[in-house]
Amino acid sequence: MGDLATRRSFPVTHSPISSSFRIGTHTVRRVGYGAMQLAGPGVFGPPRDRKAAVAVLQEAIAQGVDHLDTSDIYGPHITNQLIREALHPYRDGLLIATKVGAVRGPNGSWEPAFSAADMERAVHDNLRNLGLEVLDVVNFRAMFSAEGPVEGSIEAPLTALAELQQRGLIRHIGLSNVTPAQVAEGSKIAEIACVQNHYNLTHRRDDALIDQLAARGTAYVPYFPLGGFTPLQSSALNDVAARLGATPMQVALAWLLHRSPNLLLIPGTSSITHLKQNLASAALALSAEDMDTLNRLAGHHTAGTP
Numbered sequence: 001m002g003d004l005a006t007r008r009s010f011p012v013t014h015s016p017i018s019s020s021f022r023i024g025t026h027t028v029r030r031v032g033y034g035a036m037q038l039a040g041p042g043v044f045g046p047p048r049d050r051k052a053a054v055a056v057l058q059e060a061i062a063q064g065v066d067h068l069d070t071s072d073i074y075g076p077h078i079t080n081q082l083i084r085e086a087l088h089p090y091r092d093g094l095l096i097a098t099k100v101g102a103v104r105g106p107n108g109s110w111e112p113a114f115s116a117a118d119m120e121r122a123v124h125d126n127l128r129n130l131g132l133e134v135l136d137v138v139n140f141r142a143m144f145s146a147e148g149p150v151e152g153s154i155e156a157p158l159t160a161l162a163e164l165q166q167r168g169l170i171r172h173i174g175l176s177n178v179t180p181a182q183v184a185e186g187s188k189i190a191e192i193a194c195v196q197n198h199y200n201l202t203h204r205r206d207d208a209l210i211d212q213l214a215a216r217g218t219a220y221v222p223y224f225p226l227g228g229f230t231p232l233q234s235s236a237l238n239d240v241a242a243r244l245g246a247t248p249m250q251v252a253l254a255w256l257l258h259r260s261p262n263l264l265l266i267p268g269t270s271s272i273t274h275l276k277q278n279l280a281s282a283a284l285a286l287s288a289e290d291m292d293t294l295n296r297l298a299g300h301h302t303a304g305t306p
Contacts, residue, residue, distance in 0.1 A: 018261045019282065023067070023137060023219045024172035024193040026095045030257055031282045032067030033060045033275070034223070034268035038082055039075045044108035046078055052270065057086035059272050061094070063279050069196075069221070069266040071099040072125040073110070080129035088131045097137035097221075098126045099176050099196070101157065112143035116160035123164050138164075139174035139196050142182060148198060149179045154186055162190040176223075180209050194219040194264070201232055201252045204298045214262040221264045226252055234297050240290050246281075249274075253281035255294045 020027050038053040040046050047053040060068070072080050083096070090096070100122035103113045113122065119140075126135055140157055144150035154175070164170050172193035175186050186192050195213060199206050199222035210220050226232055226249050234248075241248045249267075256263050267278040286294070 021219055021262055021264055022217070023095060023097070023174075023264065024191075026067075026093075026136065026172075028067040028095050028264065029064065029282070030263070031065075031253070031265045031267070031279055032069065033057075033065045033278075034069040034266035035079045035083060036069075036071075036074050037268040037270045039078045042108050043074050044104065045075065047082070047270070050082070053082050054086040056270060056272055056275060057083060060275055061087060061091060063276065065279070066091075066093050066095060067264060067266065068094065068096045069098075069268075070096060070130075072122060072129055073099070073102050073104060076104045077125070077129050080126060084129060084131045090132075095136045096130060096132070097139060097174065097194070097196075098130070098135060099139040099141045099174075100126070100161070101141035101176070102143050110143070110146045114143070114157045116156070116163075119157055119160040120164065123161075123169055127169065134168060135170050137172045137174055137193060138170045139176040139194070140186075141176040141196075142178050149177050149182070151179055151181060154178070154182050155189060158186050158189045165190065174221075180212070183209065183213075192218060194221050196221040196223055198222070198224050199256075200225050200227060201237070201255050201294060202227070202234070202297050210260050210263070214260050218262065219264050220260070220262050221266055222256060223266070225256055225265050225267050236293050236297060240286075240293055244284065244286075244290075246284055247277055250277055250281040250284055251286070251290075251294070253278060254284040254286055255291070257282065258286050258291060 020029055036043055038047055070079050070083055102110050105111055140161055142154055144152040161173050173190045174194040175192055176196040183195060197206050213220050232252050237248045237251060241251045253265055256265055269275050
């Protein structure tokens with residue numbers, strides 16, 4: 001797992017926020033990279049420019065990213081195959097987190113796939129397409145609704161994942177698109193390394209859950225940290241960004257980093273320029289006044305499926 005010859009240093013943060021946190025036995029930088037946008041439109045089919053997608057992944061690693069988020073559902077198979085093409089053999093210390101719990105219909109729809117057979121198939125698909133013998137983190141995505149968490153038992157699929165973990169195919173198990181009750185249920189079946197839910201500057205349904213997980217030392221990984229398919233927009237956000245000489249999206253990411261030390265970010269992009277801007281958000285210090293201004297922006301909900 002050799003280093004890339006062109007490795008560049010990661011920007012050093014001088015802000016008061018912590019720069020790293022743990023997922024299971026891995027300590028990673030708090031700003032990683034989500035690979036969902038590397039697939040085609042609607043996260044379905046191949047990218048328009050495969051070479052550009054590979055270049056973004058390689059640049060992410062060159063910039064010091066050590067936490068990649070992906071899934072064999074993306075494409076399907078496309079994103080994992082791109083990661084393997086761009087980065088295999090993988091650098092020591094790189095954590096690759098994937099998710100299971102859904103399949104794609106022929107028209108790109110997202111369909112639940114919860115059975116034990118579904119869990120085993122999905123784990124082996126991820127292993128094969130990523131070129132791995134064991135998966136660092138597998139998040140079970142509860143698909144009772146594609147639009148957000150809905151109550152329902154996750155005992156059966158999580159028990160199946162725990163058995164695959166015992167067989168040595170998975171190191172750590174996480175949860176995605178879940179309610180606090182499902183986190184509690186899952187914690188009785190397996191040690192939960194992380195929770196990955198929709199959360200950002202204006203969508204804060206999980207405030208209490210984040211605080212509970214922080215008290216336990218459990219990572220929370222917000223998806224759609226920049227709003228998802230409808231990017232965050234706010235005059236107050238723009239004003240704070242202008243005052244700091246940053247982009248609004250950098251401020252939105254910095255707010256998450258300041259929100260709680262257990263938040264790990266996985267902003268996605270297919271642009272090297274945007275990738276570098278996202279990573280630089282780790283060095284952006286927000287004042288108490290900035291935080292007060294941004295904390296008043298809650299209330300907007302952006303639907304979508306990661």
